[in-house]
Each structure stands twice: as structure tokens, then as C-alpha cells.
Amino acid sequence: MVRTEIAVIGAGPAGLSAAIECARAGAKVTLIDENAKPGGQLFKQIHKFFGSREHRAGIRGIRIGEQLLKEAQELNIDVWLNAEVCGIYRNSELWVVLNHTESRLVKADAIIIATGATENAVSFDGWSLPGVMGAGAAQTMINLHRVLPGDRILMIGSGNVGVIVSYQLLQAGADVAAIVEAAPRLGGYGVHTAKVRRAGVPFYTSHTVLEARGTDHVESAVIVELNDSWQPVSGTEKEFTVDTICIAAGLTPLTELAAGAGCQTCFIPTLGGHVPMHDEKMRTSIDTIFVAGDIAGVEEASTAMEEGRLAGIHAAAALGYYKPSEEQRLSAEVWQRLGVLRSGPFGQKRLDAKKDILNARRTISEKVQ
Amino acid sequence: MKKCSNCACGVKIDGTPSMEELQSSPGYPSEARIRKGPVAIIECVEAIPCNPCEPACPQGAITVGSDITALPVLDEEKCTGCGVCVAACPGLAIYVKDFTFEEERATILFPFEYLPLPVKGQIVEMTDRFGRTVCEGEVLLVNTSKRNSNTALIKAAYDKKHFEEVVSMRRLARA
Amino acid sequence: MDQKEKQNNDKDRLICRCEEITLGEIEQAIAEGCTTLNEVKRRTRAGMGLCQSRTCSKLIARIIAEKTGKPLSEVMPVTSRPPARPVKMDVFRSGDCDEKDN
Amino acid sequence: MKRIIEHPVLGRLEEAREVHIRVDGETIPAREGEMIAAALLANGKSVFRYTNKRHEARGIYCGIGRCTDCVMIVNGVPNVRTCVTPVEEGMVIETQQGIGHWGQEGEDGTD
Numbered sequence: 001m002v003r004t005e006i007a008v009i010g011a012g013p014a015g016l017s018a019a020i021e022c023a024r025a026g027a028k029v030t031l032i033d034e035n036a037k038p039g040g041q042l043f044k045q046i047h048k049f050f051g052s053r054e055h056r057a058g059i060r061g062i063r064i065g066e067q068l069l070k071e072a073q074e075l076n077i078d079v080w081l082n083a084e085v086c087g088i089y090r091n092s093e094l095w096v097v098l099n100h101t102e103s104r105l106v107k108a109d110a111i112i113i114a115t116g117a118t119e120n121a122v123s124f125d126g127w128s129l130p131g132v133m134g135a136g137a138a139q140t141m142i143n144l145h146r147v148l149p150g151d152r153i154l155m156i157g158s159g160n161v162g163v164i165v166s167y168q169l170l171q172a173g174a175d176v177a178a179i180v181e182a183a184p185r186l187g188g189y190g191v192h193t194a195k196v197r198r199a200g201v202p203f204y205t206s207h208t209v210l211e212a213r214g215t216d217h218v219e220s221a222v223i224v225e226l227n228d229s230w231q232p233v234s235g236t237e238k239e240f241t242v243d244t245i246c247i248a249a250g251l252t253p254l255t256e257l258a259a260g261a262g263c264q265t266c267f268i269p270t271l272g273g274h275v276p277m278h279d280e281k282m283r284t285s286i287d288t289i290f291v292a293g294d295i296a297g298v299e300e301a302s303t304a305m306e307e308g309r310l311a312g313i314h315a316a317a318a319l320g321y322y323k324p325s326e327e328q329r330l331s332a333e334v335w336q337r338l339g340v341l342r343s344g345p346f347g348q349k350r351l352d353a354k355k356d357i358l359n360a361r362r363t364i365s366e367k368v369q
Numbered sequence: 370m371k372k373c374s375n376c377a378c379g380v381k382i383d384g385t386p387s388m389e390e391l392q393s394s395p396g397y398p399s400e401a402r403i404r405k406g407p408v409a410i411i412e413c414v415e416a417i418p419c420n421p422c423e424p425a426c427p428q429g430a431i432t433v434g435s436d437i438t439a440l441p442v443l444d445e446e447k448c449t450g451c452g453v454c455v456a457a458c459p460g461l462a463i464y465v466k467d468f469t470f471e472e473e474r475a476t477i478l479f480p481f482e483y484l485p486l487p488v489k490g491q492i493v494e495m496t497d498r499f500g501r502t503v504c505e506g507e508v509l510l511v512n513t514s515k516r517n518s519n520t521a522l523i524k525a526a527y528d529k530k531h532f533e534e535v536v537s538m539r540r541l542a543r544a
Numbered sequence: 545m546d547q548k549e550k551q552n553n554d555k556d557r558l559i560c561r562c563e564e565i566t567l568g569e570i571e572q573a574i575a576e577g578c579t580t581l582n583e584v585k586r587r588t589r590a591g592m593g594l595c596q597s598r599t600c601s602k603l604i605a606r607i608i609a610e611k612t613g614k615p616l617s618e619v620m621p622v623t624s625r626p627p628a629r630p631v632k633m634d635v636f637r638s639g640d641c642d643e644k645d646n
Numbered sequence: 647m648k649r650i651i652e653h654p655v656l657g658r659l660e661e662a663r664e665v666h667i668r669v670d671g672e673t674i675p676a677r678e679g680e681m682i683a684a685a686l687l688a689n690g691k692s693v694f695r696y697t698n699k700r701h702e703a704r705g706i707y708c709g710i711g712r713c714t715d716c717v718m719i720v721n722g723v724p725n726v727r728t729c730v731t732p733v734e735e736g737m738v739i740e741t742q743q744g745i746g747h748w749g750q751e752g753e754d755g756t757d
Contacts, residue, residue: 001640034629034711036732041710046655048459048518050419052437057422058459060518060655087626096628097635118712121599125553128561128715130705137709140729145684146650146659149692149706158384171482172650173543185381190415191460193384198537199483200500203384216693216703245610252602257702258564260624273602298572342417343436484654498731559705564699594714594725599707600674630714630725 004030004078006315007094007108009085009257012040013301014293014308015114016068021312022112023075025321032096032105034084034327038072039065040116042137044143044173045301047164050189054337055302062143064301088261090290094114109289110315113258114308117251117272117294122156125211127247131218135165135248142172150244154221155179156209160188160300162248166196169246176201177240180223182208182230189346194242208239212245221245263289266360270353271297277361281314281331282307287363290315297339297357299350385498386414388533395442396431396463403532407450407467407476411441412536413460425457452478456517464536474526476509481521483540486511494539495527503535504528559607562593570604574611577641581605581622594630596621649688665735680704682739683709683716694718694728695742718742722750 003061008019011033017362022029031038045061056064072079080096083104087095094106112323114223119134131150135157141149155166158181166176177198184206186193188339197203209220210232218239252272259265263276264285275297276284292311293304317327342351380386391397396411409430411422422441429446431454433439452465454459455478465478477495487493487508495506506525513521527535554571555568565588573587581597584590584604591597591604612619651659661686662677667685676685686694693703694716707715708744711730720726720739727751728739 035730049457050417051425052418052420053700057419058457063518084629086628086631097627097629097631098639100632101635103635105638118598119708121603123557123567124561125557127701128558128704130694130703133706134708137706140709141687142650142686143656145680146656147684147688148650149650149687151477170540171654173484179691183559186384189417189460190380190386191417191462193380193414194386194412194498195461197384198496198498198500199540200496203382205382255621256624256628259621260626260628265621267608267620273616336642340437341418343418346417346437482654484652519657520655559715564697594717595712599713
């Protein structure tokens with residue numbers, strides 16, 4: 001059995017930030033990730049981030065990832081790679097499988113779960129054909145592995161992921177035939193949609209994908225218009241010759257470890273579905289377990305990093321590494337930056353949803369008392 | 370694409386802001402200012418938390434304010450059209466256009482993140498907000514300064530008749 | 545394609561990619577009384593494959609919610625148990641697993 | 647399907663040592679350390695397996711090891727997630743039929 005003070009699960013933007021804060025506070029931290037490289041999905045984010053200078057606005061996600069890794073290295077954080085956390089026991093023990101072959105038990109005084117989210121599916125005829133993939137998969141292929149999954153792409157979903165990945169597919173040298181959105185209005189930021197629109201990519205609002213055609217690979221895609229009650233209007237089908245269909249239909253928090261550990265969840269559709277209840281300190285219904293990033297409600301990398309910091313500060317404080325006054329001061333700084341990121345019409349919805357989680361957590365802790 | 374293709378549906382349907390949305394936003398310069406010479410055209414019409422344009426401007430001509438979700442406000446008298454904001458905008462939503470470049474031609478400085486890059490003197494297809502070719506353009510400058518972290522800045526001259534529509538150039542075919 | 549033909553086609557549409565369970569099979573399970581993800585899973589094997597329902601659980605939840613009128617919050621989630629990742633049996637003979645047993 | 651050599655943001659693809667893997671009996675080049683799925687895509691292969699019941703083609707779907715759609719038989723081990731398993735020199739990879747099988751085809755050296 002390996003002893004550590006704080007175990008952080010997931011080395012994406014939230015987990016890295018959390019581990020950095022824990023180490024800064026002086027805690028012994030072990031950062032565990034199932035991938036061969038740390039960074040999570042951050043190294044796929046090759047666009048410049050929004051926010052202000054304190055959120056590293058204007059810097060590409062991939063550079064922010066490099067900065068975080070450098071900080072983690074300078075703080076001598078113990079990083080375990082190719083390490084899958086398969087279960088959490090007794091609120092403090094992690095079952096870790098190394099390189100798919102070897103079991104390890106890690107005992108920690110506090111655990112921060114930052115496992116991120118998984119892409120939602122959309123089912124349609126032919127959606128299991130090779131060539132139909134998550135938008136995130138296409139993004140992984142082009143930006144991490146530097147391989148184009150196809151030459152001509154149809155994107156399903158106009159949220160930020162859909163439009164950003166469309167833009168990045170164009171940058172990688174592919175063509176994007178169209179972006180299809182079931183809702184009557186586009187989901188992503190206007191600056192993102194404008195970038196792909198001026199590259200000639202058309203948007204089809206109130207449309208959905210009906211079918212992927214092809215034998216062993218996608219050869220074309222059929223889309224159809226939706227009426228006001230979201231039903232397909234027959235006769236409005238359009239066929240696009242494409243070799244790839246990307247699905248960007250939102251994300252769902254990866255809560256299996258938290259739920260398996262016994263953390264109570266609540267259902268918040270705006271943030272992706274079931275999320276572990278947590279308080280202002282990012283602490284779940286189990287006192288030793290914290291969450292941060294997309295698992296705590298799907299937002300974006302900038303907010304994930306701030307939440308990671310919060311979880312790190314409070315986990316370290318829970319182990320006595322900060323005096324309450326210091327903890328409060330550091331936490332207030334992060335909350336201020338989070339408040340800024342959650343402002344405006346896009347942020348407000350997430351802010352309200354976050355409040356629902358905090359209220360749910362408060363209710364259960366009152367019940368306990 | 371639905372209902373109209375040319376149109377004033379706006380950014381949430383067409384994906385690109387309509388002229389109405391642009392002209393009623395505080396970052397879009399007045400007709401009078403445009404006629405005086407190079408000026409920043411800020412095509413940011415949606416309140417998102419973002420403000421790198423503000424500190425980037427050496428003239429202090431762009432204000433977002435403490436609520437960084439506010440739209441950038443252009444002080445068109447202070448703006449010299451220097452173009453620093455063009456590369457600073459993470460959304461690639463700022464251009465500098467010069468109506469006074471020549472008798473017949475205006476110029477645009479725009480961000481471009483595709484390969485291959487054009488070369489100085491090359492004739493390219495200038496495109497509008499919908500990606501349609503509007504007219505030819507002559508590339509005057511290709512700035513690949515490291516400071517802009519791989520966002521190239523391209524300056525091109527094009528027919529003044531299309532002053533407002535042109536925002537970019539068509540991607541060039543890959544070898 | 546007329547509406548009926550379309551509906552028949554829909555029945556063949558895959559929902560669970562791993563176990564190759566169709567919309568028709570899931571609707572059948574619901575018709576037979578399944579009202580949660582866990583119940584549909586036990587009845588049809590949808591979500592029991594290699595990916596452990598990571599891809600299809602939300603799709604199935606929506607189908608159940610639509611057919612039964614139950615809110616999504618009550619239909620989801622599936623019970624999570626270790627291992628959270630596919631693990632080879634060999635692993636149980638390795639390292640700390642032995643230690644834990646002893 | 648091809649490698650992205652020049653990229654406007656990421657720059658030129660770094661040189662990597664070339665390794666060779668055997669895919670269904672055919673030797674193909676790969677970049678050392680890259681994921682099997684990426685090497686296959688770069689070589690124009692997008693069908694990684696055929697399913698058990700409907701015998702339908704499958705390939706990359708999630709690309710990050712969650713969906714298990716891209717599994718193949720790697721060095722005689724079935725159900726290996728190729729999108730998160732790096733290539734190694736001499737690796738033997740087979741298109742998986744159904745639930746696959748243990749042991750390599752042609753292990754006796756006849757190929």
C-alpha cells in the first residue's frame with residue numbers, strides 16, 4: 001500500500017491545477033492519470049482562450065497545458081501515468097491498476113476527483129459505421145495524433161465544441177460540409193461560429209442527422225429539417241457527400257468513481273446530468289472526497305482550472321496546511337475569478353445551475369446535522 | 370441557411386453577425402470615422418467574458434471595463450488603426466480596414482490561421498462573412514510575428530465597392 | 545419512405561453499440577415494465593458491454609423517460625461499481641491485490 | 647486519411663523514429679509511440695473490427711479509450727483499445743471478428 005496525503009484523480013486542467021495548489025500548500029500529493037501523458041483534453045485545445053489576463057486569456061490551451069506541467073514539475077508533484085483508478089474504498093483508499101497489469105492500493109487523507117466528462121451520443125441509422133465519431137475523437141486525431149480522420153466532414157451540433165472542432169478540422173486541412181443544429185438557434189459563441197461561417201461552412205439550424213450511408217465506411221449523410229415540435233419534416237431530406245460525421249452533442253460528467261465511492265449526486269441538466277453534490281469548497285457529501293472540473297458540472301477548461309484550485313486549496317486546508325483565514329482569502333480570490341467567467345448570458349445559466357448544486361449539498365448536510 | 374441566405378438573421382442563426390447587429394454594437398466605427406482612414410472594426414456582438422483587446426490597445430481606444438462580459442467599446446477618435454488588437458482578440462473578431470488607401474482600393478488587415486499562407490503580391494479571393502468570394506485582393510503584407518502565437522496577420526488591398534462585406538480571404542489549396 | 549416503414553427501420557437502429565441492442569429491444573423491455581436504466585440493462589444487456597454503458601446510458605435514459613413519462617433524474621444513473629475500467633483477471637493476482645486478500 | 651505534416655498552429659510535425667507493425671499480415675510504418683488507431687488511420691485503415699451479432703464494421707468512435715469500439719487483437723490479446731495503446735516495433739495486430747480470440751494467427755511463422 002502506498003501512502004499519500006492528497007490523491008488527485010485525473011491530470012487534466014482541473015486535476016493539474018488542484019495538484020499544484022495542494023503542493024504549493026505543502027501537502028504530499030499524488031496525481032494519477034490513466035493516459036500516457038498528463039494534460040487531459042487541454043492539449044487538444046489549440047485555440048486561444050477567452051477571459052481576462054488572470055485567466056490566461058489570449059493564450060492557446062496547449063500552451064496553458066505546458067505552463068501547468070512546468071509548475072507541477074517545479075513543485076515535484078508525484079505523477080502516476082498509465083494508472084487507472086478502478087475504485088475508491090472506505091472514503092480513502094484507491095485501487096489503481098498500473099499499465100493494465102499491476103494493482104496498487106493508495107491510501108490518502110483526501111481525494112480530489114477530476115475525471116472530466118464523456119461525449120454524449122446521438123443515435124441514427126448507420127451511426128456505428130466507421131467514420132462516425134465524437135467531435136472530441138476527431139479533435140484528438142488531428143491535434144494530438146496529427147492524423148486527419150477524413151477529408152470532408154459533417155458536424156452534428158453547434159455548441160462551442162462543434163464549432164471549435166469544425167474550425168480545427170479546417171485548420172488541419174479538411175473541408176467541413178455543414179454544421180447541423182437541432183435547435184432553432186446556434187449554441188456556440190458568435191465569434192466561433194463567425195470564424196467557420198466566413199470560411200464558407202453553412203449552418204443548418206432546426207435540422208438533425210437522419211442517416212449515415214455507406215458499407216464499411218461513411219460515404220454520405222442525410223439530414224432533415226425539424227418542425228416546431230422537433231419532429232422530422234419529410235421531404236426536406238438533404239444528402240451530403242462526406243466521409244466523416246462528427247457528433248458534438250454535449251458532455252456528461254464522468255461520475256462513476258464518485259458515485260461508486262458513495263458520493264451523493266444530483267441531476268442538473270444544464271451541467272450535463274448527474275453530478276456529485278458539492279459545497280463551496282468543492283467537497284462532496286463525503287468529507288474526504290472533493291471534485292473539480294467537468295465532473296462537478298460541465299463547463300470549460302478555464303472554469304475547470306479555477307475549480308481545481310479551489311478543491312486543492314480546501315483539501316490542503318482540511319489537512320491543516322492553511323489557517324482558516326488564509327484558506328478564506330485564497331478561496332475568495334478564486335471565487336472572484338470564477339464569478340467573472342460565469343457572467344454574461346452564457347455564464348449566468350451555469351452560475352444558476354451551480355447554485356442548485358450548492359443548495360442540494362447544503363440541504364443534505366443540514367439533514368445530517 | 371434556413372429561410373434566408375443573405376441576410377439579417379443574425380449571429381445565432383447564420384453564425385455571423387448581421388450588419389444591423391454590427392452597426393448597433395459599440396465596437397463598430399461610424400461611417401464618418403471609416404472615411405477618415407485606418408480604424409479597428411470590432412465584430413464582437415455577443416456578451417462573453419473576454420477582454421484581451423482592452424489591455425492590448427496602445428492608444429487605450431478599446432474599453433471593456435470591470436465587467437469583462439460587456440462588449441468592447443471603441444473610442445474611434447483615439448484609434449489609429451495600428452492593428453495590435455487584431456492579433457490580440459482570441460475570437461479573431463477584429464479587423465483594421467483603411468478606406469483611404471487608394472482612390473479605388475481599400476485595405477483590410479485580418480487574422481488568418483490556415484496553411485498555406487499567401488505571399489506578398491499574391492492575388493487572392495477576398496471573401497465575405499459567409500465565405501463567398503466577393504472580389505480579388507492583392508496581398509500587401511504577411512506578418513507571422515512570433516508574438517502573435519501563430520495567428521498570421523494579412524493585409525490585402527481590394528475594391529472599395531466591397532468595403533463592408535470583405536472580412537477575409539479564401540483558404541488556399543494545400544499542396 | 546412512408547411513416548410505418550420508417551418506424552420499422554427505427555426499431556433496428558442500434559442504441560447499445562457494444563452489445564448491439566436495438567431501439568426495438570429496448571422499447572420492448574420498457575413495454576414489459578422496465579422503468580430504469582438498471583432494469584433495462586438487466587433485461588436486455590444494453591449497457592453491459594465492454595464500455596459499461598458510457599456511450600448509451602443517456603440515450604436509453606431518454607427513451608425510458610419518453611416512453612414512461614418519468615423524469616430523467618429518476619431514470620438515471622446506472623449503479624457504478626469497481627472496476628471503473630476494463631481490467632484483466634491477471635491483475636487480481638498482481639501487486640497489492642494479493643496483499644489486500646491476505 | 648493522412649498525416650498532418652504542416653499545421654498553422656502546431657507547426658511542422660516533429661520527426662519520429664519509424665517502427666513497423668503487422669496488420670492482418672501486412673507490414674505498415676508507424677511513428678514510434680503513437681497510438682495504434684492513429685497509425686492505422688494514417689495508413690488508410692478505418693475498419694478495426696466486425697461485431698459479434700450483426701457483423702458490422704467498427705472503427706474509432708470516442709478516440710480516448712472510453713467507448714471500446716476500436717478494440718482489436720494485439721499481440722494475441724483480444725479487446726485491446728487501440729486508441730490508447732501505443733505501437734511497438736513488430737507489434738502484430740488483427741482485425742477483430744466478434745469477441746475475438748486469444749493467440750496470434752500465423753504464430754507458427756507461416757505467413
